[in-house]
Amino acid sequence: MYIKKILLTIVLLGLAAMAVFSYYIYDKIFTPNTSFNNEExxxxIPTGASFAYVQEELEPLLKDPESFAVVAERKGYPSNIKPGHFVIKKESNNNEIINSIRIGNKPIDIKFNNQERLENLASHLSNLMEPDSLAFISAFKEASFLKKAxxxxxxxxxxxxPNTYEVYWNTSAESFRDKMLKAYNVFWTPARDSKAKKIGLNRExxxxxASIVQKETAKEDERPRVAGVYVNRITLGMPLxxxxxxxFAKKRAENDYNQVIKRVLYKDLEIDSPYxxxxxxGVPPGPISMPDVSAIxxxxxxxxxxxxYFVADVTNFGYHKFAKTLSQHNRNKAKYVAWxxxxxxxx
Structure with a gap:
């Protein structure tokens, strides 16, 4: 009888210990463990990140970082870390947090416009995505890609x-570049190619x-009229x-793209540049800035x-005065120069 009591006691203690342990595990896994007030x-997480890096990034977001580490170890997360952009919902428990950062890579929206050079675009994108600016510029200028495209x-x-694009934060520079080429080719429909051909121009x-038109006027409703001036000049064989x-030629010649030039001087017109x-x-070898769709x-x-001809209208700022003849243009220009x-x- 005494032995039976001892065995019963041992069994009861074991069950109690298992219950305590089960509660401990349940608490670690399923109790909400977020400390932020926003909804998400x-x-x-960058490519090749260590578990220590992930812990450091998550620490400000968690009530109990230690319990997260315990559950992460049990679920094998430290040996299966995925790079990307992840969203953690408010009141998530450790199990949900780990699932979110393991299989929940979410795309992001990126925007760009008005970039003057590939280098500017690369720098801009490096602030939005994982690849650095050197990776982007290397992909953009890859000789084999440029030749094939x-x-x-x-x-x-x-x-x-210029547009808003949905991409994964950890998309490689090469994959991003290829995505942009696809978007470019989709934009250039047969109808648009036909219109370009009638002007006597190819896509490039x-x-x-279009980059010139955009630089000449910020008013979208005026851009077709400005474009018409340049098309007329191309048709007549006149210089643009x-x-x-x-x-742009001055900036390029001096390798100083940060300078602000509000007035072109006569000496600038002598700069020896294809631009x-x-x-x-004809048109220059390439865009002098990134044209948006309205300019195209x-x-x-x-x-x-x-x-x-056209010159800035000092009585209606932002717009221009247009002229058929040089004499009429010179009268308009005189008012602008005086201003x-x-x-x-x-x-």
Whole structure:
């Protein structure tokens, strides 16, 4: 009888211990373990990250980092860390947190526009995605890719159409580049190719001209009219004589893209550069900035008129005065020059 009591006691103690242990495990796994007040928190885990790195990133978001580590070890997470952008919901427990960061890589939306060079675009993207700027610029300028896609380093910027794109944060620079090429080829429908051909330009030429149109006017409703001026000049074999191309040529020649130039001087028109449309016929070798879709459409759907000149309208800022003849243009220009002199715009 005494032995039976001892055995019964041992069994009861064992069951009690198992109950305590089960509760402990349950508590570690299924009790909410977030400390933030927002509905969700975002975490970015880079490729090759260690478990220590993940713990450090998660620590400010958790009530009990130690219990998370215990559960993560039991679920084998430290040996199966996935890179990406992950979302953790408020009041998630350790089990849900681990599942979220193991299989829940969420895409992000990225936007870009008005980038002047591939280098600027690479820098911008490196602030939004995992690859650094060197990885992006290397992918953008890869010789074999450019040759296969039909671009060169001068024209390649035109391949990246300003828009909002859904991508994974840890997408490689090469995969991102390839995605942009697909978007570019989708944009260029047979109808748009046909319109470009009627102007006498290929896709790259349209992108270069669109970048000039965009630099000339920020007013989208005026862009088709400005485009019409340049199409008229191309048709007549006249030089484009676009001041934005001279500004770009100056920046390029001096390797200083940060300088702000508000006024083009006569000496600037003599800069020896393929981008100087005062010295060279036709469009420049590539875009002088990243044209947006409105500028591209303005070129393809240019306004059909007889204007050959335009200058800033000092009575309606942001817009321009257009002219058919040089004498009429010179009268408009005189008013503009008088205004900039009066306001001390020297450079």
């Amino acid at each position: 928190a975002h975490i970015y 039909g671009f060169n380093e001068d024209s390649a910027l035109g391949m990246y159409l 030429g349209v992108m270069a001209l 004589q676009a001041d934005p191309t001279v500004i 100087n449309t005062y010295k060279n016929l 459409k303005a070129v393809l759907n240019y306004e059909n008129h007889e204007q050959l 900039i002199n009066k306001n001390g715009v020297n450079r």
